[in-house]
Amino acid sequence: MCTRTGYSARFEIEMLFWYASATMTGKWRWRLHAILLAAGIPVAQTAFAADEWQVIKISGHDYLSVENVSRFYKLPAGVAAAGEKMRSDTANPLEFVSNSREAMINGARSWLCFPLIEQNGKYLVSRTDVAKTIEPLVRPHRVAVGKVDTVVLDPGHGGHDKGQVSRYGNEKDFVLDTARKLRPLLQAKGLRVIMTRESDYFVPLEVRAQIANSARNSIFVSIHFNSSGDNPNASGFEIFSFTPRGAPSTSDSAISSSAYNMQPGSNVDGQSMALSACIYHSLLGHIPEYDRGIKRARFAVLRLTKVPAVLIEGGFLTERGEGKLISDKDWRAKLAGAISVGIENYRALGVKKQPPLLVADYRKETKIAPPPPVVHEGAMKEADASLISLVGESKFLPPQQTATPSRMSLQSAPIVP
Numbered sequence: 001m002c003t004r005t006g007y008s009a010r011f012e013i014e015m016l017f018w019y020a021s022a023t024m025t026g027k028w029r030w031r032l033h034a035i036l037l038a039a040g041i042p043v044a045q046t047a048f049a050a051d052e053w054q055v056i057k058i059s060g061h062d063y064l065s066v067e068n069v070s071r072f073y074k075l076p077a078g079v080a081a082a083g084e085k086m087r088s089d090t091a092n093p094l095e096f097v098s099n100s101r102e103a104m105i106n107g108a109r110s111w112l113c114f115p116l117i118e119q120n121g122k123y124l125v126s127r128t129d130v131a132k133t134i135e136p137l138v139r140p141h142r143v144a145v146g147k148v149d150t151v152v153l154d155p156g157h158g159g160h161d162k163g164q165v166s167r168y169g170n171e172k173d174f175v176l177d178t179a180r181k182l183r184p185l186l187q188a189k190g191l192r193v194i195m196t197r198e199s200d201y202f203v204p205l206e207v208r209a210q211i212a213n214s215a216r217n218s219i220f221v222s223i224h225f226n227s228s229g230d231n232p233n234a235s236g237f238e239i240f241s242f243t244p245r246g247a248p249s250t251s252d253s254a255i256s257s258s259a260y261n262m263q264p265g266s267n268v269d270g271q272s273m274a275l276s277a278c279i280y281h282s283l284l285g286h287i288p289e290y291d292r293g294i295k296r297a298r299f300a301v302l303r304l305t306k307v308p309a310v311l312i313e314g315g316f317l318t319e320r321g322e323g324k325l326i327s328d329k330d331w332r333a334k335l336a337g338a339i340s341v342g343i344e345n346y347r348a349l350g351v352k353k354q355p356p357l358l359v360a361d362y363r364k365e366t367k368i369a370p371p372p373p374v375v376h377e378g379a380m381k382e383a384d385a386s387l388i389s390l391v392g393e394s395k396f397l398p399p400q401q402t403a404t405p406s407r408m409s410l411q412s413a414p415i416v417p
Contacts, residue, residue: 063119082100086103099117143274152212153183158176171224173200177329194215196211205301209305212306226316242272268309286338
């Protein structure tokens with residue numbers, strides 16, 4: 001079962017009401033009404049929809065038909081045949097692939113927790129995905145986004161951990177420069193910005209998360225560039241938020257369902273998915289890179305962070321053309337500008353309560369280059385001191401005491417039980 005707290009819990013309670021009330025009459029339905037009212041859920045939102053969800057149970061798991069999902073959201077939906085390549089230019093706001101976790105939602109590739117299955121001529125999507133994936137991506141403006149005062153920017157790697165090394169330079173340097181370019185853009189919007197590192201040193205993963213958890217009304221944005229050891233042509237953007245309890249990560253394949261349930265969930269799952277959507281649509285809308293999708297992972301910084309958190313992979317250093325782009329400071333400034341717009345759109349969800357811009361909206365707009373960011377080098381030591389006061393001096397090891405890194409990237413390593 002998924003963690004049912006906050007926004008996604010409210011949505012799942014409504015789903016349960018619709019399912020249960022279809023079989024209830026008289027006093028029992030009114031008692032359920034009273035329970036919902038006590039939970040702060042207006043009956044007017046649910047009473048009309050007693051037969052809205054038609055839950056189909058298969059091997060003890062709940063599913064809903066694609067037709068049911070399409071009808072509820074009033075959005076056209078399509079299903080491609082198993083093995084068929086997903087088209088990025090599909091006209092359907094909801095597009096699925098039979099026997100696959102791949103989907104297109106509002107013009108961006110997204111990955112479900114569980115594969116779409118076929119039963120008695122119907123295509124079925126898991127109830128977990130309706131509540132945890134489709135709902136926050138289709139209606140992010142309904143997510144209970146709180147006040148956002150602080151953005152914690154996390155340039156991955158640092159110090160002994162170089163990240164991916166390419167012919168053009170090291171990942172740790174490119175992500176730090178991107179974060180430095182992004183900081184003044186966010187500050188210009190009135191946001192407080194904290195960097196988990198200001199220069200070339202390594203910050204332990206738990207400290208990066210603690211910095212975000214200690215900051216008031218914060219979100220966490222970790223910045224990385226990608227690599228592939230077996231496919232030099234791999235390219236494109238992708239973004240990750242934490243995997244829900246009871247579900248596999250996007251990269252998981254042959255793992256038993258019992259292993260999923262051992263993993264913790266997140267109390268801000270819906271908020272993190274909405275943040276992913278806002279940033280990712282801005283990235284794809286402003287920069288014409290390949291769409292690898294909105295994904296789930298149990299990376300350490302996502303697992304340990306208790307505030308809305310995402311990890312951005314801004315292209316592949318191992319792909320020759322993309323690696324050269326990443327090494328260009330002007331391209332990194334453009335990337336920072338796109339991330340900035342996405343963060344601002346997420347913050348606006350809690351104020352305007354309106355759908356954010358999508359990929360297609362951005363591509364229709366006239367592009368205006370962001371002003372060149374100014375990095376105040378003199379502020380670096382002061383910022384470092386503020387981090388030490390926030391989480392404690394003992395959390396930062398002197399460079400000479402740093403342990404030798406393992407061959408696996410320390411920042412990207414998942415935490416497993």
